[in-house]
Amino acid sequence: METINVAIVEDLEEIREALRVLINGSQGFSCTHVYADAEQALLELPNLKPDVALVDIHLPGLNGIECVQDLKDQMPATQFMMCTVYDDDDHIFDALKAGATGYILKRTSPAQILEAIRELHSGGSPMSSEVARRVINSIQKKHAPSEAVEILTQREKEILDYLALGFLYKEIADKLTISKETVKKHIHNIYEKLQVQTRTEALNKAFQR
Amino acid sequence: METINVAIVEDLEEIREALRVLINGSQGFSCTHVYADAEQALLELPNLKPDVALVDIHLPGLNGIECVQDLKDQMPATQFMMCTVYDDDDHIFDALKAGATGYILKRTSPAQILEAIRELHSGGSPMSSEVARRVINSIQKKHAPSEAVEILTQREKEILDYLALGFLYKEIADKLTISKETVKKHIHNIYEKLQVQTRTEALNKAFQR
DNA sequence: TCGAAAATCCCCCGAAAGGGTAATTGTCCC
DNA sequence: GGGACAATTACCCTTTCGGGGGATTTTCGA
Numbered sequence: 001m002e003t004i005n006v007a008i009v010e011d012l013e014e015i016r017e018a019l020r021v022l023i024n025g026s027q028g029f030s031c032t033h034v035y036a037d038a039e040q041a042l043l044e045l046p047n048l049k050p051d052v053a054l055v056d057i058h059l060p061g062l063n064g065i066e067c068v069q070d071l072k073d074q075m076p077a078t079q080f081m082m083c084t085v086y087d088d089d090d091h092i093f094d095a096l097k098a099g100a101t102g103y104i105l106k107r108t109s110p111a112q113i114l115e116a117i118r119e120l121h122s123g124g125s126p127m128s129s130e131v132a133r134r135v136i137n138s139i140q141k142k143h144a145p146s147e148a149v150e151i152l153t154q155r156e157k158e159i160l161d162y163l164a165l166g167f168l169y170k171e172i173a174d175k176l177t178i179s180k181e182t183v184k185k186h187i188h189n190i191y192e193k194l195q196v197q198t199r200t201e202a203l204n205k206a207f208q209r
Numbered sequence: 210m211e212t213i214n215v216a217i218v219e220d221l222e223e224i225r226e227a228l229r230v231l232i233n234g235s236q237g238f239s240c241t242h243v244y245a246d247a248e249q250a251l252l253e254l255p256n257l258k259p260d261v262a263l264v265d266i267h268l269p270g271l272n273g274i275e276c277v278q279d280l281k282d283q284m285p286a287t288q289f290m291m292c293t294v295y296d297d298d299d300h301i302f303d304a305l306k307a308g309a310t311g312y313i314l315k316r317t318s319p320a321q322i323l324e325a326i327r328e329l330h331s332g333g334s335p336m337s338s339e340v341a342r343r344v345i346n347s348i349q350k351k352h353a354p355s356e357a358v359e360i361l362t363q364r365e366k367e368i369l370d371y372l373a374l375g376f377l378y379k380e381i382a383d384k385l386t387i388s389k390e391t392v393k394k395h396i397h398n399i400y401e402k403l404q405v406q407t408r409t410e411a412l413n414k415a416f417q418r
Numbered sequence: 419t420c421g422a423a424a425a426t427c428c429c430c431c432g433a434a435a436g437g438g439t440a441a442t443t444g445t446c447c448c
Numbered sequence: 449g450g451g452a453c454a455a456t457t458a459c460c461c462t463t464t465c466g467g468g469g470g471a472t473t474t475t476c477g478a
Contacts, residue, residue: 093348096345096348096349097348097349097352099349101342101345116338119338120338123339123342124337124338124339124341124342125338125339125341125342125344125345126338126341127338127341128333129325129328129329129333129334129335129336130332130333130334132333132334132335132336132341132344133310133332133333133334135334135341135344135345135348136305136310136334136344139302139305139306139344139348140305140306140308143306153423153424153425154424155424155425156424163409164409164413164418165409165413166405166407166408166409166410166413168407168463168464168465169464169465170464178425178426178427179426179427179428180427181426181427181428181429182425182426182427184465184466185425185426185427186425186426187465187466188466188467189424191466191467196375197466197467198375198377198434198465198466199408199409199465199466200372200373200374200375200408200409200412201375203409204373204374204375209373362453362454362455363454364454364455364456365454377433377434377435378434378435379434387455387456387457388456388457388458390456390457390458390459391455391456391457391458393435393436394455394456394457394458395455395456396435396436397436397437397438400436400437406436406437407435407436407464408435408436419478420477420478421476421477421478422475422476422477422478423474423475423476423477424473424474424475424476425472425473425474425475426471426472426473426474427470427471427472427473428469428470428471428472429468429469429470430467430468430469431466431467431468432465432466432467432468433464433465433466433467434463434464434465434466435462435463435464435465436461436462436463436464437460437461437462437463438459438460438461439458439459439460440457440458440459440460441456441457441458442455442456442457442458443454443455443456443457444453444454444455444456445452445453445454445455446451446452446453446454447450447451447452447453448449448450448451448452
């Protein structure tokens with residue numbers, strides 16, 4: 001059974017040392033490198049390529065999310081877990097976009113932290129069910145058609161979909177076997193209802209872009 | 210401490226009954242309604258409005274995801290947990306889009322199932338770390354700019370971003386303090402590199418739409 | 419069955435978009 | 449220094465887009 005190499009980026013010495021002691025004191029885990037800020041981590045970590053990196057979001061200077069963003073490019077095999085007090089939507093989503101694959105809160109128990117590291121290393125994405133709910137809410141919000149679309153008629157929605165695919169008026173007309181002028185009229189009505197002037201604006205408003 | 214009312218939609222009698230017995234035999238849980246197919250559940254559940262519904266994905270006739278989609282509209286307060294043998298990306302994502310907020314695999318232990326129901330009811334989204342990883346991978350894939358964009362120059366990417374926001378050539382020109390003709394040329398080059406003819410096509414290809 | 423909403427079509431017109439070509443200025447690299 | 453490439457500007461041209469107006473038929477619910 002191999003040892004999981006863990007690096008820590010955390011500005012608060014108390015927490016940083018507690019994590020180091022926890023990890024080094026546990027069978028199968030090793031923590032040889034800890035950093036108090038992102039800048040130092042960015043300098044050294046790319047050469048060390050640890051299996052897992054625990055990164056605090058709130059860091060002085062460059063924050064943890066930007067830190068992960070930079071590091072992930074240079075060491076894609078390393079798994080990053082955000083370790084933070086924040087559990088609001090924005091931070092979670094930004095962290096995931098930056099390349100983090102785990103997200104735990106600081107109040108997580110030591111045993112659970114170790115378990116999370118193990119899961120992260122074996123291909124999972126540990127996160128509390130509250131964090132997961134926030135992620136899911138974001139997905140569901142993104143996939144829900146905006147309310148603006150509701151005021152459109154069935155035909156208008158249909159044409160809007162073709163518009164989203166990049167078809168010309170003429171192509172849409174052919175697909176629906178109606179005249180180009182009718183397509184134009186529908187689109188004109190769509191623009192009026194959505195209060196926009198161009199195709200791209202309409203698509204941005206109709207879907208959440 | 211209130212009792213959590215749980216409904217079950219599961220076609221295999223063995224599993225269905227095992228879940229019912231598990232839930233009814235546990236303090237704080239109650240399961241009074243079980244269904245072997247989606248059709249029956251759709252008829253009765255909207256009147257019962259249980260706190261939580263465990264729904265199998267693989268059902269005869271209407272599948273569990275379509276079932277949740279229909280039910281979620283009629284009873285938005287009920288929390289739906291998919292309970293399945295599948296853990297592939299498509300099913301997970303479709304289930305979440307349909308309105309499910311939990312996703313557990315059938316091999317989950319009885320104790321963990323109860324814990325998952327409790328978390329689901331208290332506002333969390335229980336899912337195994339493997340399932341969570343798949344969700345996160347989908348998010349990261351969606352947010353990663355497509356490789357196609359990489360062949361664009363910095364200036365071209367910049368203009369592409371403005372294009373995505375729906376600006377006119379003239380507006381982009383003003384923002385970048387360059388001439389409209391230059392903007393046009395850049396966009397022409399972008400289209401060539403992305404092998405498209407229109408703005409919408411370019412945006413669809415550049416981002417994953 | 420009456421009327422409103424939706425869907426269909428048409429004309430005019432100016433602005434925007436997109437294709438093609440050519441030329442100038444840098445910068446970076448060999 | 450020369451070559452490749454990025455960024456810039458300019459001009460040509462055609463098509464498409466979108467706003468304005470008006471008109472007819474279909475549909476569907478009150």
